[in-house]
Amino acid sequence: MTVHTPSCAPDSLRRRLMMIAAGCTMLAMPGAFAQEVAAPAAGIPANGDEIQQFCTNIADAARDQRYLLQKRDLEKLQGDIDTRIATLEKRRAEYEDWLKRRNDFLQQAEIGLVGIYKTMKPDAAASKLELVNPGIAAAIIMKLPPRQSSLILSEMSSEKAAVLTNVISSATDPNTSKEPS
Incomplete structure (x- = not known):
């Protein structure tokens, strides 16, 4: 803390004001250390009432300054949070757009894939579906007419037929999750 005194003030007054300012600072410190440090130096008389009065006079200004600093910090943090939220919202919109395009593509591909197997001869379709992932093969067979599937x-x-039959039957199991994983 800086205490400004007129240059024409006597040295004793200047020293006294410096001690008062130091006393105010030390009164704010908790514990025994503050009491030790707050004791006036030898040879400089300090009046306790003057110190208390000075501290009381500057307490409101110090509190206001502290509040302004805290408010400035909070406003900066709020700005950072708003920026991050805007970035997340932008990324979420991009992801939703990508997911919609992906789902549309998969739906078209599924329709086309089922159409391909629908027009194939059963022996050719069987040999191809044996090579495909059992989950995908079961999904295709389920979409085909029952006569062609059999x-x-x-x-x-x-x-392979047993594996596909197990996959198809597990799709009707009520304990199976409805959400794809």
């Missing part, structure tokens, strides 16, 4: 399954090896 012909395809009868052309497959017993092991």
Whole structure:
């Protein structure tokens, strides 16, 4: 803390004001250390009432300054948060757009893929579906007409047909999650 005194003030007054300012600073410190430091230096008389009066006079200004600094810090933090929220909202919109385009593509691909297998002969479709992921193969077979699905399954090896049948039957299990993972 800086105490400004007129240059024409006597040295004793200047020293006294410096001690008062130091006393105010020390009164704000907690614990025994503050009491030790706040004790006036030898040879400089300090009046406790003067120190208390000086501290009381500057307390409101110091509190106001502290509040202004805290307000400035909070406003800066709020600006940072607003910037981050705007960035997240932008990214969320981009992701939703990408997800919509992906889902549209997958729906078109699924329709096209089912159409391809629908026009194939059962023995050719069976040999191709044996090579495909069992989940995808089961989904395709489920989308085909039952008559064609049975012909395809009868052309497959017993092991592959059993795997696909298990996948299809688990789709109707009420304990199976409805959400794709």
